Amino acid sequence: MAAADVLDCKALIKRYTSTRDATKAICSPLVIEDFCIQPCADVSPPKWHLGHTTWFFEELVLLPYISDYQRFDEKFSLIFNSYYKSAGAHWAQKNRGNLSRPTVAEIYQYRQKIDALVVALLETAISHEIVAIVEIGIHHEQQHQELLYMDIKYILHCNPCSPSYSKAPLALASTVRQSWRSFDKQLVDIGHNGEGYAFDNESPQHKSYLNGFSIAENLVSNGEYLAFIDAGAYREPKYWLSMGWDWLAESGITSPLYWRKLDGEWYEYTLHGLAPLDLNAPVVHISYFEANAFANWRVCRLPTEQEFEHYLRSSEDLSASKKSAVFHPLRTGDTAGQVWCWTQSHYSPYPGYKPFEGKLEEYNGKFMCNQFVLKGACVATPINHYRHSYRNFYQAYQQWMFSGIRLAKDIE
Template identity: 45%
Template sequence: MNFIETKKSTLVDFYTNIRSHTENLCKPLSIEDYTPQSAVFASPPKWHIAHTTWFFEEMILKKFLPNYDVFNSEYSFLFNSYYNSVGEQLERKNRGLLTRPSVQKIFEYRAYVDVAMRKLLSTSNNEKLRELTILGLNHEQQHQELLITDLKYTFSLNPIYPKYSHNNFISDEETSSGWLTITEGIYEIGHNTNEFCFDNELGKHRVFLETFTISERLVTNGEFIKFIENDGYKKSKYWHDDGWTWVQENNITKPLYWKNINGDWYQYSLSGLIKVNPNHIMTHVSYYEAAAFAQYKNKRLPTEFEWEIASKQLNWGNRWEWTNSAYLPYPNFKIAEGAVGEYNGKFMINQMVLRGASKATAQNHSRYTYRNFFSPNTQWQFSGIRLAN
């Protein structure tokens, strides 16, 4: 099922399915798992559950459902993420301090909003309502992946290495091989179909690309181990100056979640501590590390435009793939009016683009035009490396 379906009953079902999946992701959790915040960038599960609900109440129910009574007026402040036009918000670093409202109360909040949303979607033909609902569901899918990545970071700090599920999202081998050549030419970039996309994908435009080659495979753990063994983290010649500063100031000597035990590499996964399999695809590396590895191999990272054109001939979707492109607006990009205009545009600085998807990405939430973005020191996403030349 895709997001272009317009039947009201289908949209109600789609809403229910997406919302239910978030709750299914929480089923392995104990009550103690919902509240801790292990880092500024890693929000607690309780906050994710509440914030995705806040979106539907704040952006839709307050505007489209006559006489709607908010569940709790304080939640507009507590669970706003970064929408300044909506109002003030709790500092991100303090999300883990919310021992109240309780987890039970948050799930009551979700249920309350869900009843109102299903009622509204069943009785309204408003096209703007439909568009905002679909945006909200895509927003929720983004938080489903963030729920997984944030949980992993929190669990990784526990010395008993707790197990979340049998699926650890990283134990997959790279089966592709060889290099793909794309000849020079003028290519079209961006999204222009009737299916859903985020506004940062819009503005279909042409780019000229020189002939380039791109690896059909992602870098493996075994290849990255050789980088470590050849003092890759100790040689400044491989690193951007900013990356080298990051390495030294933070004493970075290995990928996130890796640890060396008696000469063998292990990594924390969502199924517990496991031995690093050299044949599995490398994951949880920053842009700095990806670029340094590429330099070590006398290669480079592809631009996001090269990646998009080559993607139609690549097997992608196992890892978010760092590109060598800064996150910038496409030609004719326009920030939307109102709070939804804060969704993407204001972050178009000091970020690098990742393309593709990962094994933690929600189903039906990936497309070759999708532009993910994070700061270059980000490691906790399920990110990997594809080389270009």
């Protein structure tokens, strides 16, 4: 093995082990009873995330590249395969919380065994193909780290005792003067430029024509959103998409996901516990339906993903790489890294899109239907995982992710 390959191998092993350790660290504040809870179909139990991210490396790294490899447990493939049809049958997502076994201890043993084998493989049989798949696996695990924060928050909020995940104090947000940034009509580059890591759905980079537009330099705050509620907008069909109005009627939703009104005062559940609603903090856990309705109420609109990416690139602010012990958005003036912002763009393939090969072909392309793109990262996005070409995506009704609103408008 060449000296350069050895150095690359050591760096990759370090990134692999640190990523795997970070997942365990996210779960460290939990008690054993927290690991198995699944309050709704969108949320997965924390122990499932621990098992699935391990299955990913066993299935895509160890099984193809170690001759005569014997699985840790043949039943784990059924339980921990998420949606890869080419990898065989998988357990229904909505039923993940019904499984008391394997135990949390067994899943941690599974992680330890697979980690040892992956590291041993990287030390002895490095290749460009293996490096590429391990790299995808690392970023896949980072996606699940963000999902863990989302799911843990939902699990804990369902408890009437409002338990805290983090003991760190939650400071009050400061006021930020509202401002807008304008862009002339122009032809711009959209998508990943080929430098560094990116998922397949970020490529290829291509040209996109933008009409003149303005975009808010500030995220919509809780105070602004409360004005929307107080104006009776949840009872006014003119602001809502037809499907959004039906969603309100069916769900009974009248506010963002974690808002609670107690004795006439608004509170918000956070990973730091229940706190009085901070009017200056960014509104978070908003569905596309709500974001679109708010924009209509303000006589604005949501940005397209192309407009948003061009705005992000013009600032080069990668705030998602600046982390603290606070797991709640507090700054409305940040360009990125506080909340994932909804765009009005449907999640679709770029011109010339080519999916990953093999089993990974199912990674992104199969979800390009009935979803909207979000941009900008959030407080739960792992360090160095984010880039401005990143395309997050969710269905219009979903609220449990760290989603918020940045407004846009046309320039006449």
